[in-house]
Amino acid sequence: MNPKRSLFFSSLVSPMGALLYLLLLSFFFVSSLVPTLQALALGTNANATRRRAPVHHDLSLDFYSKTCPQVDQIISSVTAARYRDSPTSGPATIRLFFHDCFVEGCDASILIAPTPGSTNKVEKEMEENKNLAAEAFDTVNMAKAAVENKCPGVVSCADVLAIAARDFVHLAGGPYYTVKKGRKDSKASLPGKVHPNLPKTNSTVAELVRLFSSKGLTPLDLVALSGAHTIGFSHCDQFASRLYDFRGTKRPDPAMDARLLKELRMSCPQFGGNADVVAPCDVKTPFEFDHAYYANLETNLGLLATDQALFLDPRTRPLVQQLGTDKARFFQAFVDGMEKMGQIRVKKGKRGEIRKDCTKHLT
Numbered sequence: 001m002n003p004k005r006s007l008f009f010s011s012l013v014s015p016m017g018a019l020l021y022l023l024l025l026s027f028f029f030v031s032s033l034v035p036t037l038q039a040l041a042l043g044t045n046a047n048a049t050r051r052r053a054p055v056h057h058d059l060s061l062d063f064y065s066k067t068c069p070q071v072d073q074i075i076s077s078v079t080a081a082r083y084r085d086s087p088t089s090g091p092a093t094i095r096l097f098f099h100d101c102f103v104e105g106c107d108a109s110i111l112i113a114p115t116p117g118s119t120n121k122v123e124k125e126m127e128e129n130k131n132l133a134a135e136a137f138d139t140v141n142m143a144k145a146a147v148e149n150k151c152p153g154v155v156s157c158a159d160v161l162a163i164a165a166r167d168f169v170h171l172a173g174g175p176y177y178t179v180k181k182g183r184k185d186s187k188a189s190l191p192g193k194v195h196p197n198l199p200k201t202n203s204t205v206a207e208l209v210r211l212f213s214s215k216g217l218t219p220l221d222l223v224a225l226s227g228a229h230t231i232g233f234s235h236c237d238q239f240a241s242r243l244y245d246f247r248g249t250k251r252p253d254p255a256m257d258a259r260l261l262k263e264l265r266m267s268c269p270q271f272g273g274n275a276d277v278v279a280p281c282d283v284k285t286p287f288e289f290d291h292a293y294y295a296n297l298e299t300n301l302g303l304l305a306t307d308q309a310l311f312l313d314p315r316t317r318p319l320v321q322q323l324g325t326d327k328a329r330f331f332q333a334f335v336d337g338m339e340k341m342g343q344i345r346v347k348k349g350k351r352g353e354i355r356k357d358c359t360k361h362l363t
Helices: 004-011 015-044 046-051 071-087 090-103 134-150 157-171 205-214 218-228 240-245 260-265 294-300 305-312 317-325 328-343
Strands: 232-236 279-280
Touching: 071 090, 071 134, 071 157, 090 157, 090 218, 134 157, 157 328, 205 218, 205 305, 218 294, 218 305, 218 317, 218 328, 232 305, 240 260, 294 305, 294 317, 305 317, 317 328
Parallel strands: none
Antiparallel strands: 232 279
16 A cells, blocks of 8 residues: 555544544535625625625726616706707706816815704805806706616716716817716715816916926816816806906906907996806807817907916917817817826715715715
């Protein structure tokens, strides 16, 4: 007999050898059952698995391919109706997306409503956000409700806002682009983060470049995303200082076209004006998403000081000129900028939530 084999068998007759043998048999038996038990568990909970978004994920075009494959179409049915019935919803929602992403990332924190009776403020209540149009919030809430009706508890408010903003760009004549999805909603709304993270109406180009750089965005992104002002309107208080007291000089901004200055002064008097009065950011084609915005800057027809500054500053002037002469180039730069902005500090896993009501955190 093989001495090694006899040694093995002889070890089985001892109490210790028998115990070792039984332990080995138990290990292999249990191990063989694990895949079967996992398969049974997956089969039992198949429906729940298909309806639940993964905990760990990256943004992707097909993130909801199994859990809510019609999400784009559902949202588009709402945005199309809103654009037809309330055109101001378009630029307002694009601006809302910007204000959300620049403050702690694209996480729908801007959508949280204040709690009645509470002294704790939310981002929506801060001065920089007070002029955000109600039509934008209403649009997102309506789109979210439509999505919840078909795919409950699956799609985040942050993704709904990103898709709605894209829809309005296209509805106004701008480019259609695919939106990567998989964002989660923030568990907090941080009002103290609003002021340092949004541009001011009197920001210099140097300040704008630094702010955008802190978000991972380039000067080209700055100029391209500013092109969203090709549609929409701004309240008088956002540009009144240019009309009467530019940078404390007690005089109007010398860079503003004289005819535009005269017209704006008629609508926005220095004292006692109507706070609800607005002026188009693009004085030539305010309802069309095109590249006329840049041509306006070259002829001193920019409405906001930050807009006109992009042409006056030698660092950004060439970019204004490039995008102003090539509509296709502007569209591509804008799409690239929106995709990059849409990925700022995305919440994933346990850091975020999927709200059923965009105005309220999960309880």
